[in-house]
Amino acid sequence: MPSTIKDVAARAGVSLATVSRYINGTGKLRPATAERVNAAIAELGFRPNAVGRSLSTSHTKSLGVVIPSLSNPVFSDAVSGINEAARAEGYRLMFTSTEYNRAEEVEAVSSLLEYRVDGLILTVADAEEAPALDLLEAAGVPYTLLYNQSGRSARPAVTIDNVAAGREVAQHLLALGHQRLGMVSGSFSASDRAMARRDGFTAEIVARGFPAPRVLEVDFVNSEVEEALVLLMRDRDTAPTALFCSNDLLAISVIGALERIGLNVPEDVSVLGFDGIAIGTHLHPTLTTVVQPSRDMGQTATRQLLACLQGGSDPDTMILPYRLQIGESVGPAAKPSPTGPSELNQTK
Amino acid sequence: MPSTIKDVAARAGVSLATVSRYINGTGKLRPATAERVNAAIAELGFRPNAVGRSLSTSHTKSLGVVIPSLSNPVFSDAVSGINEAARAEGYRLMFTSTEYNRAEEVEAVSSLLEYRVDGLILTVADAEEAPALDLLEAAGVPYTLLYNQSGRSARPAVTIDNVAAGREVAQHLLALGHQRLGMVSGSFSASDRAMARRDGFTAEIVARGFPAPRVLEVDFVNSEVEEALVLLMRDRDTAPTALFCSNDLLAISVIGALERIGLNVPEDVSVLGFDGIAIGTHLHPTLTTVVQPSRDMGQTATRQLLACLQGGSDPDTMILPYRLQIGESVGPAAKPSPTGPSELNQTK
DNA sequence: TTTAACAATGTAAACGTTTACATTCTGAGA
DNA sequence: TCTCAGAATGTAAACGTTTACATTGTTAAA
Structure with a gap:
């Protein structure tokens, strides 16, 4: 059993309170007393017990982090930012992922509340309908959402304006002469961000008098992207010339799927992404994408949560800037092929 | 302040111990008593305090997780596996990353020891020289390494045989007629795995009577890959025909860099990777790579650590199987170009 | 009806640390 | 030298929960 403050006190010939004052730097100590305590700590290999401290102070100096998955680097990058900012203030992270499942969200929050984390940073499937957030609010535990659209629920979030970003994507593609646009998305029910991006993208296109984009909702994990694209791109004369x-x-x-079915990016079809994950700049073609400042978002969410925990105001929604990063995967709209049905149409 | 077991006891008209027995399912309770306790818990919105429990039981039911970075999905995948296995046993993860820095490793372990995590799962830069592991051993806290080569230190690790994998990569490439091999690696001082892969790769090539491979050690983050490759591939007649x-x-x-400097993969140069991250199967060309079972490794490490914590034997080294996943990025050795110095040589 | 054995529940101390309040020590000023 | 104010340190209870041991209740058998 590791040494406790009692052992140190006994070894140094002082009281528990004196050792506590030395460890925490609270209150003055005579140099000789401090030296004796220090020596006792070293001799005993004493290490303060954060559990005892948490009980007596009612603060654990830990933050709960709940995210859908670590498989998407956009969440990994954010957690890195959270970790940096938390560490700088002497906080630890208690972590769990939910795999985009609402019941898992509730279970995760429940458990973190049992561990008495001081606050939480989390991404839920839908900020508007989140029993996990209801739980937090009922418990009075501060939290900040990350990436979620705060929408009409006015729940505090660090995010970007996904609707505006979607609109800007549409503007960019239309400016390049693309008139037939498409969107490929993950599940809307699992991501209010994806919904917002689609909404902005579609609204802008329709407002500009173009036909609404074709929207493909795919399960990325189950690798059905290629099949879906074969169908979408079957007729080159009507197929989208750009995909968001x-x-x-x-x-x-x-x-990858487009190239495998014989289409060149961006010559035949342009592709534009979202998030700005690092690998996108190392590929060929490099990815044109909307970059959200994930690490900064993680740091910002953490800082404002910690400010709240240290007596400041409640967390609020903060919209950070995104930027459209031009890569090689978007080019001018392809000119229509001079022949009839495309070579693609003839491929079995 | 949230309700405590005292409040529940008062409300239900029973003792603290009775409420504790109800919560934990230890000891028998009359149905009427159980019902009164349950009603009191519901009325008060009581939620057990894991901090109090941790102090009295000397167990936090949490595991510390220390990894270099979340930026590489191989670590993210492993943490997902750790999380799954831990959750299944009612454990939480306390997480930190070290950015491949030994001082950070020590600080991370130190802090997790203060929080009294029951055990740790970690990846350090070098299992042979790890002050963080010295600290854990001195504290008597169980741990399992992940990915690290356990080598002569015999520290418990869940890993694969990186040396054997390196050899097998060499065999595979040599079997395809490649005779001039190269390796591009991250920093060896930050990864004993990278060292082991190089050692196996080099040993096999030399044992087969071929010249030792050219080894490029690059800083992936600082994007110097392309510059390095231009130099390496300058003379097509002597440049490697395959890169590990x-x-x-x-x-x-x-x-991406090879394609940007005008070389086709795998026609001009084959490229073979390591880890088996998911995105590798979605690219064009799909990645030929050594797949380590990251999620399984995370789960295995967690299970054996938890078995130890629950009275079982100490964690041991476990070597899990890897497999060489054939993708499109490796092909037969390119036949020498019929002309003299390559076009590449003339590019400014 | 009484007794005894087992079930059910209560009591109280401990886990490690913090800290309000109390006590002792020290040094400066009268 | 004495006194007083502030410095330094000590005391002890509290934080929430667990659990060994004690006590009370209940039921069946004699």
């Missing part, structure tokens, strides 16, 4: 993907992993997957 | 990369992110990066 709801995240970068999907965009990368779409590019 | 120490991880998949690097391999993907190398493919």
Whole structure:
């Protein structure tokens, strides 16, 4: 059993309170007393017990982190940012993932509340309908959402304006002469962000007098992207000349699939992603994508949560800037092929 | 302040111990008593305090997880596996990353020891020289390494045989007629795995009577891959016809860079990766790579650590199987070009 | 009806640390 | 030298829960 503050006190010939004052730097100590305590700590290999401290102070100096998955680097990057900012303030992270499942969200929050984390940073499937957030609010535990659209629920979130980003994507593609646009997205029910991106994208296109984009909702994990694209791109004369993907992993997957069915990116079809994950700049073609500042978002969410925990105001919604990063995967609209039905149509 | 067991006891008209027995399912309770306790819990919105429980039982039911970075999906996948196995046993994860820095490793372990995590799962830069592991052993806290080579230190690890994998990569490439091999790796001082892969790769090539491979050690984050490759591939008659990369992110990066300098993969140069991250199967060309079972490794490490915590034997080294997954990024050795210095040589 | 054995429940101390309040020590000023 | 104010340190209870041991209740058998 590791040494406790009692052992240190006994060894140094002082009281528990004196050792506590030394460890925490609270209150003055005579140099000789401090030296004796320090020596006792070293001799005993004492290490403060955060559990005892948590009980007596009612603060654990830990933050709960709940995200859908670590498989998407956009969440990994954010957790890195959270970790940095938390560490800087002496906080630890208690972590869990939910695999986009609402019941898992509730279970995760429940458990973190049992561990008495001081606050939480989390991404839920839908900020509007989140029993997990209801639980947090009922418990009075501060939290900040990450990436979620705060929408009409006015729940505090660090995010970007996904609707505006979707619109800007549409503007960019239309400006390049693309008139037949498509979108490939993950599940809308699992991501209010994907919904917002689609909504902005579609609204802009329709407002500009173009036909609404074809929207493909795919299960990225189950690798049905290629099949879906074969159908979408079957008729080159009516197929989209540009595809907006709801995240970068999907965009990368779409590019691979397009090339496999004989289409060149961006010559035959342009592809535009979302998130700005690092690998996108190392590929060929490099990815044109909407970059959200994931690491900054993680840091910002953490800082404002910690500010709240340290007596500041409640967390609020913060919209950070995104930027459209031009890569090689988007080019001018392809000119119509001079021949009739495309070579693709003839492929078995 | 949330309700405590005292409040529940008062409300139900029973003792603290009775409420504790109800919560934990230890000891028998009359149905009427159980019902009164249950009603009191519901009325008060009581939620057990894991901090109090941890202090009195000396167990936190949490595991510390220390990994270099979440930026590489191989770690994210492993953490997903750890999370699954831990959750199944009612454990939480306390998480931190070290960015491949030994001082950070020590600080991370130190802090997790303060929080009294029951055990740790971690990846360190070098299992042979790890002050963080010295600290854990001195504290008597069980741990399992993940991915690290256990080598002569005999520290418990869940890993694969990286040396054997390196050899098998060499065999595979030599069997395809490649005679001039190269390796692109991340920093060896930050990854004993990368060292082991190089050692196996090199040993096999030399044993087969071929010249030792050219080894490029690059800083993937600082995007110097392309510059390095231009130099390596300058003279097509002497340049490697296949490159082994120490991880998949690097391999993907190398493919992009090769294509950008005008070389086709695998026609002009083959590229083989390591890890088996999911995105590798969605690219064009799909990645030929050594797949380690990251999620399984995470689960296995967790299970054996938990078995130890629950009275079983100490964690041991477990070597899980890897497999060489054939993709499209490796092909037969390119036949020498019929002309003199390559076009590449003339590019400014 | 009484007794005894077992079930059910209560009591109280401990886990490690913090900290309000109390006590002792020290040094400066009268 | 004495006194007083502030410095330094000690005391003890509390934080929430667990659990060994004690006590009370209940039921069946004699």
